[in-house]
Amino acid sequence: xxxxxxxxxxxxxxxxxxxxxxxxxxxxxxxxxxxxxxxxxxxxxxxxxxxxxxxxxxxxxxxxxxxxxxxxxxxxxxxxxxxxxxxxxxxxxxxxxxxxxxxxxxxxxxxxxxxxxxxxxxxxxxxxxxxxxxxxxxxxxxxxxxxxxxxxxxxxxxxxxxxxxxxxxxxxxxxxxxxxxxxxxxxxxxxxxxxxxxxxxxxxxxxxxxxxxxxxxxxxxxxxxxxxxxxxxx
Amino acid sequence: xxxxxxxxxxxxxxxxxxxxxxxxxxxxxxxxxxxxxxxxxxxxxxxxxxxxxxxxxxxxxxxxxxxxxxxxxxxxxxxxxxxxxxxxxxxxxxxxxxxxxxxxxxxxxxxxxxxxxxxxxxxxxxxxxxxxxxxxxxxxxxxxxxxxxxxxxxxxxxxxxxxxxxxxxxxxxxxxxxxxxxxxxxxxxxxxxxxxxxxxxxxxxxxxxxxxxxxxxxxxxxxxxxxxxxxxxxxxxxxxxxxxxxxxxxxxxxxxxxxxxxxxxxxxxxxxxxxxxxxxxxxxxxxxxxxxxxxxxxxxxxxxxxxxxxxxxxxxxxxxxxxxxxxxxxxxxxxxxxxxxxxxxxxxxxxxxxxxxxxxxxxxxxxxxxxx
Numbered sequence: 001x002x003x004x005x006x007x008x009x010x011x012x013x014x015x016x017x018x019x020x021x022x023x024x025x026x027x028x029x030x031x032x033x034x035x036x037x038x039x040x041x042x043x044x045x046x047x048x049x050x051x052x053x054x055x056x057x058x059x060x061x062x063x064x065x066x067x068x069x070x071x072x073x074x075x076x077x078x079x080x081x082x083x084x085x086x087x088x089x090x091x092x093x094x095x096x097x098x099x100x101x102x103x104x105x106x107x108x109x110x111x112x113x114x115x116x117x118x119x120x121x122x123x124x125x126x127x128x129x130x131x132x133x134x135x136x137x138x139x140x141x142x143x144x145x146x147x148x149x150x151x152x153x154x155x156x157x158x159x160x161x162x163x164x165x166x167x168x169x170x171x172x173x174x175x176x177x178x179x180x181x182x183x184x185x186x187x188x189x190x191x192x193x194x195x196x197x198x199x200x201x202x203x204x205x206x207x208x209x210x211x212x213x214x215x216x217x218x219x220x221x222x223x224x225x226x227x228x229x230x231x232x233x234x
Numbered sequence: 235x236x237x238x239x240x241x242x243x244x245x246x247x248x249x250x251x252x253x254x255x256x257x258x259x260x261x262x263x264x265x266x267x268x269x270x271x272x273x274x275x276x277x278x279x280x281x282x283x284x285x286x287x288x289x290x291x292x293x294x295x296x297x298x299x300x301x302x303x304x305x306x307x308x309x310x311x312x313x314x315x316x317x318x319x320x321x322x323x324x325x326x327x328x329x330x331x332x333x334x335x336x337x338x339x340x341x342x343x344x345x346x347x348x349x350x351x352x353x354x355x356x357x358x359x360x361x362x363x364x365x366x367x368x369x370x371x372x373x374x375x376x377x378x379x380x381x382x383x384x385x386x387x388x389x390x391x392x393x394x395x396x397x398x399x400x401x402x403x404x405x406x407x408x409x410x411x412x413x414x415x416x417x418x419x420x421x422x423x424x425x426x427x428x429x430x431x432x433x434x435x436x437x438x439x440x441x442x443x444x445x446x447x448x449x450x451x452x453x454x455x456x457x458x459x460x461x462x463x464x465x466x467x468x469x470x471x472x473x474x475x476x477x478x479x480x481x482x483x484x485x486x487x488x489x490x491x492x493x494x495x496x497x498x499x500x501x502x503x504x505x506x507x508x509x510x511x512x513x514x515x516x517x518x519x520x521x522x523x524x525x526x527x528x529x530x531x532x533x534x535x536x537x538x539x540x541x542x543x544x545x546x547x548x549x550x551x552x553x554x555x556x557x558x559x560x561x562x563x564x565x566x567x568x569x570x571x572x573x574x575x576x577x578x579x580x581x582x583x584x585x586x587x588x589x590x591x592x593x594x595x596x597x598x599x600x601x602x603x604x605x606x
Binding site for chain 1: 248252
């Protein structure tokens with residue numbers, strides 16, 4: 001079965017064109033960052049992108065407009081990824097409703113672990129530190145797939161795939177049978193993506209995709225294509 | 235379920251930390267049920283930290299009142315922060331963690347953390363905003379002497395908010411070997427209740443001392459509030475005494491309770507300085523220890539229920555109180571409790587108790603730069 005490729009982009013003026021390029025390069029899902037001033041789960045690349053986006057006025061309403069604009073350009077699932085503070089300010093249910101109306105397929109909240117606010121249907125994250133009980137809970141509550149955080153750490157590029165991923169993937173398969181598992185955090189290069197895809201059902205690439213996106217849509221398209229070709233050989 | 239204070243508190247953290255918070259909760263419950271933990275803390279408090287700290291009558295500072303100061307400035311390392319750092323160091327040892335990570339604003343919690351790490355032979359990493367390192371230089375030097383690795387945080391406002399975020403990111407990365415020694419009653423559950431319990435010794439002692447000195451409870455209890463740990467420790471002794479007025483004093487430019495809104499910062503829901511989109515706003519205070527856009531969730535709850543009220547003090551008013559206490563009582567307070575002192579004379583109360591949470595040596599450069 002073909003592996004799923006998820007590409008993370010930060011909301012901004014250029015994002016609709018970048019998302020289109022990512023999909024042309026072979027992305028199956030686009031995650032759309034809604035920037036937060038104090039993103040605990042993020043390393044330097046996404047943090048800088050968030051700072052720039054906020055300086056450019058990418059507040060919640062502008063991000064929802066960006067989401068709608070991306071929706072007009074691409075047909076793949078779109079998943080906003082953000083932090084609890086934005087939902088608290090906007091209203092939890094209202095945020096979910098308005099995101100869906102703007103074309104979102106689901107939602108990821110980086111600092112809202114499984115068990116908190118169970119009514120908010122979203123993609124749950126699990127980590128190498130997650131216990132079996134938490135893997136099961138996340139598997140039950142998740143929306144469509146489980147996000148496997150490959151490292152104990154923040155987002156950002158790293159050399160090689162975390163040695164923790166194989167064990168996490170195996171435990172998650174047992175705890176959440178039948179739920180697709182996509183691995184993210186620290187997956188930087190086509191060989192990494194392939195190695196991670198061999199252990200899972202798909203990969204999420206964020207920081208390195210943002211770096212490619214800074215060089216424009218064609219650079220992003222080529223980078224995503226190189227990931228696609230690599231994971232298709234997995 | 236993690237404890238909440240009304241609608242505040244909770245655990246808004248990446249999944250990676252949840253098992254560590256569960257482990258911490260269990261270890262804390264075990265420790266509380268274990269008489270040897272309390273006995274070890276009590277022995278450290280008396281033989282190492284210098285507890286009980288005295289209660290001092292301040293007649294010349296407040297001639298129209300009967301004002302008492304709870305002298306946490308006389309605690310080892312010069313501030314109440316040591317109460318919490320000692321307790322969490324003993325807890326970290328029970329958890330088998332050899333590495334401590336902490337954040338610091340004024341440097342008092344960083345010094346307390348570095349101190350207990352030296353005392354127990356633990357590795358210590360302290361994150362501190364570059365701006366705070368500039369204005370609290372003596373504490374940076376003390377931490378270095380004590381063997382801590384002080385890491386400057388160079389982004390955002392370069393103050394306590396960013397230092398806290400960076401300490402949490404370090405913890406996410408090294409969670410299996412590291413205990414996060416949070417310095418205030420903020421953060422994800424169970425931290426607010428751990429810090430409250432470890433600081434509650436302030437209120438317990440003060441209540442007994444003022445009963446001894448005056449034969450009655452105070453009319454009002456006052457403490458400064460940044461994250462709010464000295465305040466919650468002091469207030470804890472009097473919350474059940476309905477006739478005692480409880481007053482928290484924030485820096486006017488960092489009034490998370492006075493001008494904030496419900497929000498999520500550093501792992502819990504509380505009252506925070508944020509814009510209408512939930513983006514955290516910058517706080518501004520002359521006092522590095524109060525320069526924080528969040529506050530402990532229990533304070534938000536005490537505000538909403540009306541059990542405590544929270545007021546503000548400007549930089550200038552705090553400086554005035556700082557100089558006045560120095561000249562009238564021969565006590566140089568830290569700038570943080572100077573905010574609390576600034577509100578004393580206008581209270582409609584005769585017998586007043588103020589938590590003097592720390593001493594002012596660290597603030598001399600900042601105060602002298604503002605002129606006499």
